[in-house]
Amino acid sequence: MDDLIREFLLESYENLDRLDQEFVKLETEPGNLELLKSIFRTIHTIKGTCGFLGFSKLEALTHAGENLLSVLRDGHLTLNSEITTALLAMVDAVRQMLSSIDTVGDEGERDDQELITTLARLLLPEPAAANEEPPGPKAEQPAKNDELHPEANIGEILIKRKTVKVIDVYDAVQQQQEGDPRHVGEILVEKGSVKPQDVLEALNLQQQVRAGSTSDSTIRVEVSQLDRLMNRVGELVLLRNQILQFSNSTEDSGLLATSQRLNLITTELQEGVMKTRMQPIGNIWSKFPRTVRDVATSFGKKVRIEMEGKETELDKTIIEAIKDPLTHIVRNSVDHGIETPDRRVAAGKPPEGLLLLLRSYHEGGQVNIEISDDGAGLDLEKIRRKAVEKGAISAEHSARMSEREAANLIFLPGLSTAEKVTNVSGRGVGMDVVRTNIDKIGGSVDVQSKLGAGTTVRMKIPLTLAIIPALIVTNNGDRYAIPQISLLELVRLEGQEAQKRIESVQGAPVYRLRGRLLPLVYLDRELRPDAAPDETAKSAVVNIVVLQADERQFGLVVDEINDTEEIVVKPLGKQLKGIKSFAGSTIMGDGRVALILDVLGLAQSANVVGESREHAAVGKEAGAAALGGQKQTMLLLQCGAEGRMAMELSLVARLEEFKPETIEKAGDQQVVQYRGEIMPLIRISDVLRLPHGNTPHDDTGMTQVVVFSDDGHSVGLVVDRILDIVEESFVRQQPSKREGLFGSAVIQQKVTDLLDVHSLIRTAIPGFFDAQHAHQEQ
Amino acid sequence: MAIAQQFCTFFIDKQFFAVPVQQVQEVIRYQEMTRVPLVPPVIRGLINLRGQIVVAFDLRRRLGYPDRPDDQKPMNVVVRADGETVSFLVDEIGDVIEVEEDCAEHPPETLRAEMRELVKEVFKLKDHLLLVLDTERTVNGAESLQKRH
Numbered sequence: 055m056d057d058l059i060r061e062f063l064l065e066s067y068e069n070l071d072r073l074d075q076e077f078v079k080l081e082t083e084p085g086n087l088e089l090l091k092s093i094f095r096t097i098h099t100i101k102g103t104c105g106f107l108g109f110s111k112l113e114a115l116t117h118a119g120e121n122l123l124s125v126l127r128d129g130h131l132t133l134n135s136e137i138t139t140a141l142l143a144m145v146d147a148v149r150q151m152l153s154s155i156d157t158v159g160d161e162g163e164r165d166d167q168e169l170i171t172t173l174a175r176l177l178l179p180e181p182a183a184a185n186e187e188p189p190g191p192k193a194e195q196p197a198k199n200d201e202l203h204p205e206a207n208i209g210e211i212l213i214k215r216k217t218v219k220v221i222d223v224y225d226a227v228q229q230q231q232e233g234d235p236r237h238v239g240e241i242l243v244e245k246g247s248v249k250p251q252d253v254l255e256a257l258n259l260q261q262q263v264r265a266g267s268t269s270d271s272t273i274r275v276e277v278s279q280l281d282r283l284m285n286r287v288g289e290l291v292l293l294r295n296q297i298l299q300f301s302n303s304t305e306d307s308g309l310l311a312t313s314q315r316l317n318l319i320t321t322e323l324q325e326g327v328m329k330t331r332m333q334p335i336g337n338i339w340s341k342f343p344r345t346v347r348d349v350a351t352s353f354g355k356k357v358r359i360e361m362e363g364k365e366t367e368l369d370k371t372i373i374e375a376i377k378d379p380l381t382h383i384v385r386n387s388v389d390h391g392i393e394t395p396d397r398r399v400a401a402g403k404p405p406e407g408l409l410l411l412l413r414s415y416h417e418g419g420q421v422n423i424e425i426s427d428d429g430a431g432l433d434l435e436k437i438r439r440k441a442v443e444k445g446a447i448s449a450e451h452s453a454r455m456s457e458r459e460a461a462n463l464i465f466l467p468g469l470s471t472a473e474k475v476t477n478v479s480g481r482g483v484g485m486d487v488v489r490t491n492i493d494k495i496g497g498s499v500d501v502q503s504k505l506g507a508g509t510t511v512r513m514k515i516p517l518t519l520a521i522i523p524a525l526i527v528t529n530n531g532d533r534y535a536i537p538q539i540s541l542l543e544l545v546r547l548e549g550q551e552a553q554k555r556i557e558s559v560q561g562a563p564v565y566r567l568r569g570r571l572l573p574l575v576y577l578d579r580e581l582r583p584d585a586a587p588d589e590t591a592k593s594a595v596v597n598i599v600v601l602q603a604d605e606r607q608f609g610l611v612v613d614e615i616n617d618t619e620e621i622v623v624k625p626l627g628k629q630l631k632g633i634k635s636f637a638g639s640t641i642m643g644d645g646r647v648a649l650i651l652d653v654l655g656l657a658q659s660a661n662v663v664g665e666s667r668e669h670a671a672v673g674k675e676a677g678a679a680a681l682g683g684q685k686q687t688m689l690l691l692q693c694g695a696e697g698r699m700a701m702e703l704s705l706v707a708r709l710e711e712f713k714p715e716t717i718e719k720a721g722d723q724q725v726v727q728y729r730g731e732i733m734p735l736i737r738i739s740d741v742l743r744l745p746h747g748n749t750p751h752d753d754t755g756m757t758q759v760v761v762f763s764d765d766g767h768s769v770g771l772v773v774d775r776i777l778d779i780v781e782e783s784f785v786r787q788q789p790s791k792r793e794g795l796f797g798s799a800v801i802q803q804k805v806t807d808l809l810d811v812h813s814l815i816r817t818a819i820p821g822f823f824d825a826q827h828a829h830q831e832q
Numbered sequence: 833m834a835i836a837q838q839f840c841t842f843f844i845d846k847q848f849f850a851v852p853v854q855q856v857q858e859v860i861r862y863q864e865m866t867r868v869p870l871v872p873p874v875i876r877g878l879i880n881l882r883g884q885i886v887v888a889f890d891l892r893r894r895l896g897y898p899d900r901p902d903d904q905k906p907m908n909v910v911v912r913a914d915g916e917t918v919s920f921l922v923d924e925i926g927d928v929i930e931v932e933e934d935c936a937e938h939p940p941e942t943l944r945a946e947m948r949e950l951v952k953e954v955f956k957l958k959d960h961l962l963l964v965l966d967t968e969r970t971v972n973g974a975e976s977l978q979k980r981h
Contacts, residue, residue, distance in 0.1 A: 289882070289883035532867055532869075533866075582869055583870075624884075624885050626885075627885070627918065628914075629871070629875060629887050629918075630868060630871060630875075633871065635869075635870065639878060641880050641883065641885065645880055646864055646880060647865075647877075647879065648866060649866070649878075
């Protein structure tokens with residue numbers, strides 16, 4: 055495309071973005087002349103340029119808008135909502151035409167006659183004004199600063215100020231070009247065509263104008279240029295790593311000092327270049343006032359938007375990535391969160407001036423973004439009900455969810471609690487896409503809400519994607535990088551421990567991490583599924599990298615844990631893109647390539663993270679899935695001689711073992727001292743009156759206890775044996791009439807009773823949950 | 833007058849192969865490679881080409897030859913194929929030669945299937961034949977191989 059046109063488009067886009075904000079602001083302060091002037095100038099510039107470039111439709115429209123604006127600017131007409139709407143419509147039309155020019159090369163087939171007529175009609179109260187006042191700076195008045203080009207030279211200023219004739223300036227410039235070393239002003243003064251004082255005034259003016267403009271101190275740079283620069287810096291970082299490694303193995307103090315210096319400068323350079331790619335988050339926020347206004351107006355709501363931390367900076371690629379999710383959340387807040395004025399009044403809130411607060415700040419190498427409203431809040435009950443209806447979670451699970459967990463259900467696909475579907479939101483697509491997009495860039499999103507008081511959505515976003523800290527591990531002699539953002543902790547098991555602490559039941563290895571069951575994934579088995587299991591599996595040392603993937607934790611077993619390093623993320627070639635386990639590649643200090651593991655992909659291919667999202671989406675299509683028809687992770691227990699039981703793993707706080715002699719009695723109740731508390735013990739087989747097994751304890755001589763916690767209070771469920779953890783989909787059959795059981799199901803080809811933990815506890819300790827509630831109310 | 837074409841030549845198991853010189857970015861000696869799990873064997877690994885990470889295709893495996901002995905290190909012919917930079921691992925590098933188009937012929941039908949798919953043209957040179965590879969197919973075929981595995 056023509057450079058000139060591209061320049062025009064770039065400039066116009068920027069200006070239009072500003073226009074949106076200015077219009078919205080103008081509505082609150084209709085008398086703000088500065089704003090009007092600025093708006094006028096923008097439209098005027100577009101009109102002028104597009105006339106020059108031959109875009110006649112665009113010119114006709116902007117001309118109509120400019121006429122209206124000039125009347126407003128001169129105060130012959132005051133701004134009202136109708137005019138604002140018409141002007142905004144014009145801005146939108148201009149934007150459409152610009153994007154059409156951008157993509158197709160012309161303004162496209164369109165007819166804006168109606169809009170032009172509207173704009174002209176709005177002039178009517180004082181139709182004469184439009185004709186009287188031609189667009190552009192008014193000729194009779196001396197030019198004001200804002201009507202001058204920042205690059206205006208002294209001659210132009212003098213002409214504008216009517217202190218000198220055009221021809222005189224022309225002569226002077228001519229003279230200068232012929233070799234007169236003096237300034238134009240000097241020549242004019244000498245010729246007597248202008249008074250020295252006027253020149254002085256003009257010079258002052260020129261200075262003011264220039265100071266007010268930033269065009270001299272900034273330049274426009276192509277993003278691709280910055281990307282290339284960033285790549286080069288990435289290479290330099292790698293080279294620096296190599297040199298540091300090399301210099302550490304020599305005694306040469308000169309080399310050591312030099313490499314230290316190189317280290318320092320590289321870091322500074324890296325920071326500097328990263329900075330050039332940083333953009334204030336305000337760049338995307340600036341569109342929100344307009345969005346909010348449009349959405350609010352269409353629902354008859356009044357919404358005030360406030361922003362804090364507009365200047366918080368993020369990498370450009372990240373800014374791009376969070377733009378749509380943020381917009382979606384903001385629209386959602388206005389559409390669903392904030393109530394109509396009358397409802398607000400009824401709820402005792404101010405009818406207007408609703409608050410949509412955007413806040414962003416840096417914290418621990420990440421950027422936090424919050425979007426809060428003081429609207430109706432989320433109806434958690436409704437969300438729970440809906441989630442169960444859609445088959446996304448089970449009824450029991452939903453009952454057990456904390457408020458916060460329940461609120462976060464809105465990120466499940468297919469879940470919308472909007473009573474009516476609007477064109478803005480309520481179609482049940484969106485919030486899950488929001489979370490997917492945020493996940494993709496390694497961020498997280500969380501929602502908190504209080505019914506009647508409002509909702510806050512909180513995002514944590516990494517600053518940049520290009521250079522990230524990573525943990526380097528070794529597997530089968532090859533190094534792999536794991537993004538630090540998914541890393542929780544490292545566990546090393548040595549000698550006996552390595553054999554004993556990893557419990558492998560039916561090929562599903564687990565490790566008890568402080569009592570919680572951590573599913574284990576062997577990196578080697580994931581990467582070399584065909585390789586014969588060798589003795590490495592039984593090696594003396596087991597290194598577990600505890601990782602977080604999609605709200606689930608798992609332990610990745612690797613051969614060796616090396617070090618953490620800043621790595622430069624490089625994309626994988628086309629041939630390797632299809633492999634889910636890798637996120638990219640990088641170059642290590644010794645110049646060799648290492649692959650970056652995709653933690654989520656790895657977890658998925660190892661089936662640690664169920665593809666529950668996909669499941670829920672499928673469920674939605676197939677109508678509400680039958681309860682229990684989706685995959686659930688269950689803990690299988692043996693209670694009594696042959697009672698095979700299953701309970702939802704999410705209900706398990708911890709698994710503990712107690713020596714039989716530590717079990718004491720308090721009244722009739724068996725108790726055990728546990729974490730400074732007295733924890734009641736319930737023997738499941740007793741409650742369910744199952745026949746006792748021959749061995750009341752498991753082979754180790756310890757009493758096996760599943761700890762269940764509710765609101766900080768724990769109760770221990772004594773079982774005979776912990777059998778397995780399975781992730782299976784099963785259908786509950788034979789609803790049970792017995793207290794403490796939901797019914798039975800076939801799990802792992804065996805009939806298994808499903809424990810109703812709540813009713814079980816209620817049966818054994820009638821006051822347990824009531825006590826909790828009483829405790830809460832206090 | 834016949835139009836002459838330039839080719840970058842190399843040997844695989846003593847057979848003379850070539851790719852058009854315009855597609856060749858550079859030729860470098862053996863580079864350390866990082867193995868990539870879960871990919872077809874044709875992809876031998878990733879090499880660091882001055883900060884750019886490229887996939888290395890073993891042409892012996894791609895063309896159905898037996899693996900080269902362990903003590904023989906392959907050379908890299910770095911080519912641009914299908915919008916990506918990749919490296920072809922070959923046994924030995926030959927010269928850049930100029931051949932006239934009129935001594936080109938279609939590959940004979942009797943060629944092995946893997947070869948016939950990848951050999952675009954055969955040039956009859958004075959003392960031997962030169963097989964010209966289709967780089968795009970060489971690279972993309974590997975993707976379909978990946979699916980099969």
